Amino acid sequence: MSVLIVGTTALDSIKTPTRENPRLLGGSASHAAVAASFFSRVKLVGGVGEDFPKKYLALYRKHGIDLAGLQILPGKTFHWSGEYEVNMNHRRTLLTELGVIETFQPKLPAAYRDEPFVLLGNLAPALQNAVLDQMHKPRFVVADSMDLWINIALPELLRLLKRVDGFVLNDSEAELLTRENNVQVALRKLHRLGPKYVIIKQGSHGSILSGPRGIFLCPAFPLRTVEDPTGAGDSFVGGLMGYLAGARGSIEANLRRAMVYGSVTASFCCEGFGLNATTKTKRADIQQRVKQLEKMTVF
């Protein structure tokens, strides 16, 4: 099976304490789509400007990503620029040029509307809702979000949460949304907003799933080098949804392993700027790290 992924398709200019890389392929949909492509076919929904480099279209295609849902619009591609501090845990935005993303309206090709797996990557909740409006009965819908939307588009986000099966956010966003710093209590409050499954990401500390089978503590693969964590969260949820779409059996039975595969895919993302390391990764590399992670967690 395949997975439909919507989100931002952007150019990222990223500064870290040691390096600077301008206009890399970035955005939530790009990271999620490449991560998902290791496990299943991917149908991308997004919008780029006329300046979008052809080499990035080639990169999507190299990963077998279906681009029928990628609109090339008059204007400039969304451009984000950010800078990381020494410990890579804090970043600040230097520049946000919305470009075509400002007026982008997702429009799904007919062939996309029956997809069973839908990842609503980080994007304005109104657009995430607009994608869902166009879908026929999807089997499993997961939404990602960010602090920005909690701050400026809360009603739309809350409307979305009533329509999705799973919601993914990081720990500081969970605290912002629930006003609760205890993760277990926050999880309970998040379920009350609608989603059956809630996943709270904790960066290098892994992530926590809460669902009908209880809590799953998903480890992060320990890395010696973190070159650039941009897109790690998108890679995580992309890998997760790709794994689910590619696996046989019930969602419930596959979800924990899907998180581990997502987590490992995200670990590769952190080892290079933008998508540089992810695109060099092979399915066998992911497999190997999953096995290593199993050995590191058994007791």
Next chain:
Amino acid sequence: MSVLIVGTTALDSIKTPTRENPRLLGGSASHAAVAASFFSRVKLVGGVGEDFPKKYLALYRKHGIDLAGLQILPGKTFHWSGEYEVNMNHRRTLLTELGVIETFQPKLPAAYRDEPFVLLGNLAPALQNAVLDQMHKPRFVVADSMDLWINIALPELLRLLKRVDGFVLNDSEAELLTRENNVQVALRKLHRLGPKYVIIKQGSHGSILSGPRGIFLCPAFPLRTVEDPTGAGDSFVGGLMGYLAGARGSIEANLRRAMVYGSVTASFCCEGFGLNATTKTKRADIQQRVKQLEKMTVF
């Protein structure tokens, strides 16, 4: 078998955003000894003043802790007072009255010197070294420490690290000691200082063991309520050493489970002020949480 535990024996006055509790039984040795007592017999080494409440001696005895090594010295018991912020992750010291701890010199009863398992709980490294000087060939020695000793007694601490099998510290202390914020790189640097086993504690995110069998990612038990985290790190390493001392088989084979038992014992510590929750815990309660934690981590 039993475990010898040295460290501070103190009175803790603890403020949290919601409560205040004066002169609770505290100190690294108290927390570690009670935690270890669930799994093995404990021989305590420490020093208290003449003001030390009799009820706390009774509490030690209730846990079967051998007090032949506890000196009652002229003067006042070490008194520490601290205050936690809302999220319980940051605390500040309000008051430190060293009392008898200022001149305390550990003196081991003859019956203590052949103990196979030795926990050098958080204490001045010179005193930790003085305890080791009095031991005949112990089988397994683990030292804990804190930022204070890294800052003011580094040469003594480095001398100690060459003499121990295991070293336990938290992530910020690891960064302070190694000047390295990547945990994996910090672990490598810490091994070079001597210890075969290094454990980095990460609070509610669990802990990481590095040793000959590689990395073990030890989970923390997810709690809904954290009343007072004081002593959680001491409970962790106390439970760990108690479990090792009480278990059959090789250290290597038991160490991962020992960490999980330590982690769970520490989770109970956090649920009450001082030792209030720990002392109410039964071995069966610990067993049950270990099983729950197994279910939360399997994939």
